Amino acid sequence: MGAALRRADHDLEAVEQAIRCAVLAAGAEMLGKFMSAVGKAQPKTPVLCPHCHRRMRGTGPRRRNMVSLLGPTAYTRARYDCPFCQKSVRYPADEALDVVGTSRSPGLRRQTARLGSKETFQEVAQDLAELAGVQLSRKDAERIAEAVGHDIDTWDQRQRERQRFAPAPAPETPKTMETLYIEMDGTGIPVVPRELEGRKGKQADGSAKTREAKLGCVFTQTTLDEEGRPVRDPASTTFTGAIEETALFGWRIYAEALRRGLYGAKRVVVLADAAEWIKKLVELHFPMAIRIIDFYHAKEHLNHLCQDLFYKPERVAHYRERWWGLLAQGHIESILAEAGPLLSKDPNGDRSARRELAYLDGNKEQMRYRAFREQGLFIGSGVIEAGCKNVIGKRLKQSGMEWTVEGANKIIALRCVTLSGRFNEYWEQRVA
Ligand SMILES: [Zn+2]
Incomplete structure (x- = not known):
């Protein structure tokens, strides 16, 4: 190191790099011992x-x-063989040190997983080299982050099952939480071609490029601001999600709501669009909930209705404003009464407009926006929409990415737990 220092002369950065290398090398040796x-x-x-x-x-x-974390090192440990069946080998020290089946230390795995939840595996390798002075290949970073993601998924699944089968609290238990919100949505993730075999999609030729990940979030709300609008409790939002069938996702989001105190809430609100899968899931798992269709989705339906019914842009704009106003008041019947007579007499005509009216009619109780606002409730599902962008999009939908379902689910699990502030909880129980 002396030589490096002399060479470095007055270049402070070179000096600090040289010292760091020396300190790390000494540390790695200590760790090996x-x-x-x-x-x-x-x-x-x-x-x-x-x-x-x-x-x-x-x-x-x-x-x-x-x-x-200190760089490469080496160690020796005792090996045990079975003289009877000759079928197994154990290294008790590896078990104690938590390095069974991996030659990457727990500290390095933790940092790699945390970075891997945020950035591409190539960037993880670069950042570890730059920031920690540790050399890891891109593939290595991927393997480590996915292994931790897999482990997190298993841990979370065990917790979910425990929640599901835990006895419900006695009905007389006092409810201490004001309002618990549950939101959910789907978002497409680009996947490798073999994950799409036999699936219909939205491409022009009927093929698909993505698989839908379902994401749910749970948060709480206690107070209103000065203008009487609801305020989300700080740091109360947790996420869970995966590329999976609706039935499985239903149990997933139900367990998350249970974990967050579903039965301790005075009010439970499900805020989402009116997609068929969400409807079924809510009927099964959250029959106690106040159901609210996201206000902006409802507005979009009215926009479509106006475009179906009118040709002149001024008329479209006029009715859109008018009906949006009625919608905000929750006067769905008034919209139906005004729009109904505008349909053609032919029952097979105006199909698209008829569909929109059926949508309004079928979901009107979930669009009483004025009443919801008066009860101090959120009417927009912005949290889950931001969640889809932030939890899924930012990491899994970058250009050129193609995932396997398994690989994507590991990273989704990793991100959900990290962004829900549960990574430390996971890591500590893992060590225990
Ligand atoms: Zn044996």
């Missing part, structure tokens, strides 16, 4: 064969390379 000490220690309990459950036999030390 520590790991070797663990590797040499006599296990406190007999090492049993996972296969035949008989006592395994120590067969001497084995050396192994490890990449850590």
Whole structure:
């Protein structure tokens, strides 16, 4: 290092880089010694064969390379073989050090996963080299982040199942939470061609390029601002999602709502568009909820209705303004009464407009926007729309990306847990 320092002369940056390299190298050596000490220690309990459950036999030390936050290092640890069934090998020290099946240290895995939830694997490798002085390949970063994502998914799934089968609180339990909101939406993720075989899509030739990820969020609201508008409780939003069938997603979002205290809320609100899958899911899992169709989706339906009914742009604009006003008041019947007589007498004509009117008629109780506002409720599902962009789009829909369903789900799990502020919770239970 002395030579490096002399060469560096007065270049402070070169000096600090050289010192960092030296400190890391010394640290890596210390880490290797520590790991070797663990590797040499006599296990406190007999090492049993996972296969035949008989006592395994120590067969001497084995050396192994490890990449850590301090850079590459090496250590030795005792290997155990089963003399009876000869089917298994164990390294008790690796188990204690949490490096079974991986030559990347826990600290490095944690940082790689956190970065991998935010940026492309290529960028992860670059940032680790630049910021931490650790060399990792792009593929390596991908493997590590996906392994952590997979582990998080498994952990979260176990938690969800526990929630599902936990007994519901007694009905007389006092409700302490004001309002719990549940929102959900779908967003397409670009996938590799083999994930699309036999699926219909929106491309001109009927093929698909994406698979739909379903994303849900839960947040709470306690107070109103000075103008009586609802305020989302700070840091109360959590996300969950995956590319999966509606039935599975239903249980997923239900479990998340349970975790967040579904039965402790005085009011439960589901805010979403009126997609068929959402409707079914809400009927099954959240029959107690106040259902609100996102105000902006409803406005968009009225916009379509006006374009179906009128040719002249002034007329479209006039009725749009008028009906949007009625919508804001929740006067759906008035819109129906005004629009109905404008349809052609031919029952097969104006099909698109008839569809919009049926939509309004079928969902009118979920569009009483004035009443909802008076109750101090949110009427727009902006949180989940921002969530789709932020949780999914930003990381999984960059140009040129193509995911496998499995790979995408691991990263979605990683991002949902990270952006819900649960990464530390996961990591701590993992160590325990
Ligand atoms: Zn055995």
